[in-house]
């Protein structure tokens with residue numbers, strides 16, 4: 266029995282008609298209990314809703330759509346640190362973006378070989394067969410190069426990387442490549458070559474010390490330029506493809522970061538790079554595949570039946586140009602987001618200086634593969650292609666000591682040897 270004092274607590278506040286005290290108490294108790302449990306349920310619901318919202322936010326924040334791979338944690342940091350370890354006097358610690366890509370793999374191996382610390386970054390997207398990227402990664406891992414699986418658009422991951430390692434240099438090679446694919450998927454170019462570039466530069470500018478940045482532009486920025494050979498001072502304001510436009514935008518964007526924040530910047534205009542472990546979307550690679558499989562190849566030709574030509578540049582020469590750029594890059598001058606003094610800004614052509622026509626390139630492949638190609642020659646569709654490229658490399662020669670030494674015949678021979686071995690033609694598959 267409740268005490269009087271307790272009973273009084275449950276008495277109606279307005280006295281009047283007689284009421285059965287115990288019944289009233291019971292009802293009151295139930296009402297109170299019911300409202301408490303309802304409140305409890307509501308609270309539970311709100312907590313669950315908040316938790317769901319927060320985890321959704323963090324999912325969106327980390328951009329899980331793009332950045333599905335895990336990063337962070339003690340073990341991950343240990344791997345990153347160990348990979349960045351320098352093993353030579355005055356060596357560098359280099360973050361190589363696009364490290365599982367064609368140029369990224371070769372540059373990473375060259376740097377590691379001479380004792381620099383190298384940490385790779387790659388999002389392993391499926392623009393072309395990701396199994397080739399995984400195979401390149403295995404090769405890098407066998408040389409103790411750790412590749413972070415992540416996207417250059419992931420600002421939090423980049424901040425963490427720079428927190429773990431005070432990189433001296435960034436070799437930025439991650440990009441959406443390919444001239445003609447830009448008509449199919451324009452946004453992927455904006456995502457990687459513009460938004461991703463800005464996110465990366467933000468991370469570089471915020472880090473202390475700031476790294477020197479060397480990055481891949483493209484010969485395609487010369488666009489409709491007809492003056493040959495192409496010099497760095499020539500017009501680059503008439504791009505023929507969205508790919509070229511995003512690379513040109515990259516040159517302007519990097520200039521801004523150099524100007525405002527004191528980032529040391531070197532942009533490299535690569536001229537149709539080819540070689541072992543190359544990109545399957547490029548003509549020399551897909552032609553090789555089709556020729557071996559007995560499938561036809563399509564050869565574009567220009568107006569008035571003019572043959573298209575490219576200043577094909579062998580990967581080992583490009584690697585020397587990249588390493589030379591890192592070696593001659595001056596330090597960035599900013600810290601804490603502020604420029605202390607003017608910083609270095611350079612742009613170089615890395616080409617071969619001897620354009621070869623596409624039909625001649627096919628002829629070399631036929632000879633190397635000992636198979637005749639089934640050729641389908643058509644007029645160049647309006648797809649962003651330019652009729653020819655031809656590099657003047659005197660600047661790179663002077664400033665970087667860049668001297669390409671591999672002609673197309675020699676380079677394609679090495680490529681074909683690799684291709685046959687990698688795709689198992691030496692072990693069973695027959696070359697017709």
Ligand SMILES: O=C(O)[C@H]1O[C@H](OP(=O)(O)OP(=O)(O)OC[C@H]2O[C@@H](n3ccc(=O)[nH]c3=O)[C@H](O)[C@@H]2O)[C@H](O)[C@@H](O)[C@H]1O
Nearest residue numbers: 442443444483484485535536537547548563564565573650
């Ligand atoms: O220097 C660059 O900055 C760029 O180089 C490369 O572009 P491109 O020079 O266009 O190379 P690539 O596609 O191999 O076509 C070679 C030739 O074959 C012709 N070509 C191509 C395909 C085809 O089916 N038929 C054909 O005739 C085609 O018309 C062209 O004449 C990189 O892909 C690009 O990412 C960028 O780095």
